[in-house]
Ligand SMILES: [Zn+2]
């Protein structure tokens with residue numbers, strides 16, 4: 001098996017590594033249940049309880065290695081690795097399909113804050129677009 005480098009500052013137990021690995025391979029944010037299912041699917045893994053996954057995620061998140069968010073209109077929290085870069089999504093209101101944006105709209109833009117907030121230091125942002133995908137749009141016609 002290929003040797004994987006893990007970020008410093010955290011004790012990498014076998015279980016934490018497993019969860020980290022799943023998130024590393026994921027192409028979109030995953031919920032704890034989805035992570036659980038992927039662990040179950042990969043051969044040779046010991047059984048995990050979903051509550052264990054939440055505990056593992058909390059430990060990794062504490063080290064700022066994860067970004068936790070929720071999709072619009074859904075209570076489920078999803079997790080992705082903090083890779084330093086990020087992806088925004090357009091969400092279909094019909095089928096809940098998520099389409100990644102090709103680039104961050106803020107990449108080349110400096111948001112204007114009121115003069116009175118001149119010292120405000122922006123450290124991040126969230127953005128979610130929503131609408132209807134091609135298939136759902138056709139169904140609406
Ligand atoms: Zn749709």
Ligand SMILES: [Zn+2]
Nearest residue numbers: 088104105106
């Ligand atoms: Zn962005």
